[in-house]
Amino acid sequence: MLFSLALVASSFAVARVASAMAVSGATGPATPNYWFSFGDSYSTTGFSPSGTLPAPGNPLGNPAYPGNTGAGGSNWVDVCTTVYNASLLLTWNYAYSGATVDAALVAPYYPTTLSLKDQVGEFLAGVAAPWTPADALFSVWIGINDLGYSYYWTNGSRSTFADVLLDAEFGLVEKLMLASPASNQTLLRIVTDEFNKKLAEKVDAFEVEHPDFVQSSVYFWDAHAVFTDILDDLPKYGFDADPTAYGGANDFWG
Structure with missing residues (x-):
């Protein structure tokens, strides 16, 4: 920045x-x-x-x-x-x-x-x-x-x-x-990354603390990372190129 x-x-x-x-x-x-x-x-x-x-x-x-x-x-x-x-x-x-x-x-x-x-x-x-x-x-x-x-x-x-x-x-x-708008985005990214890191650690700890749940599984899926990858190249995934559009048939946000 x-x-x-x-x-x-x-x-x-x-x-x-x-x-x-x-x-x-x-x-x-x-x-x-x-x-x-x-x-x-x-x-x-x-x-x-x-x-x-x-x-x-x-x-x-x-x-x-x-x-x-x-x-x-x-x-x-x-x-x-x-x-x-x-x-x-x-x-x-x-x-x-x-x-x-x-x-x-x-x-x-x-x-x-x-x-x-x-x-x-x-x-x-x-x-x-x-x-x-x-x-x-x-x-x-x-x-x-x-x-x-x-x-x-x-x-x-x-x-x-x-x-x-x-x-x-x-x-x-x-x-x-x-x-600065860029600073706000940077701070939000820091907060988001820290929260997701803690969430992943919590999932791992939960499984360790409950070994008796032998027939159950807990999964962590990072939607932020997947969404970011798609939004960086929307046409590659079949969406219209505008990352802010919504409501249309080919809009990422539905």
Whole structure:
């Protein structure tokens, strides 16, 4: 499974990347790529997932370019979306000014500020873009507010608290990765394989534990493996090629 993620540590690093990527005026293919941006004022453009959504001709959705940025002008998300790329890039920018990783760990200046945890929650609540792991980039630029707001705290170890913050951040990154359709399929396969393994072991143990059932037999048949083999080449077995079709005379699913 492909999954692209950028974790940004400093503005200088981004500036160097942007300079290296500059292809102003380049035209790209009609098939879009998707960028899901999370973070704080360094990245925000004031996007709301309930407003106008990104589309060809309006790749940032709402508000209009350059949006409501931290400094009022264009920022790196603006220019990377509209200038520094050679493709049709549609950007869903959940970043929010003043954001911390998790308001329960470090409270933002304003209680209405959406933390990284809140931003990920907005994303998970539903994205209309038909993205896949192969055509999507997720970026996270966060941390300056967490450090700034907690700098004067005198309780506890700073090193330990840094671990707490990073554990929280990467826990949210994991949620983003698991949101991938391919990840869901992978997880389901893992769960299915583990269940079937345990079922086969249970069948074997049952026979061993009941030797008195001399005239009885217990069989294990792996329908998942057989179905997968057939679905991988339906015409070979006399079915129509669409693995999702059902109800027709030649459909695998009847």
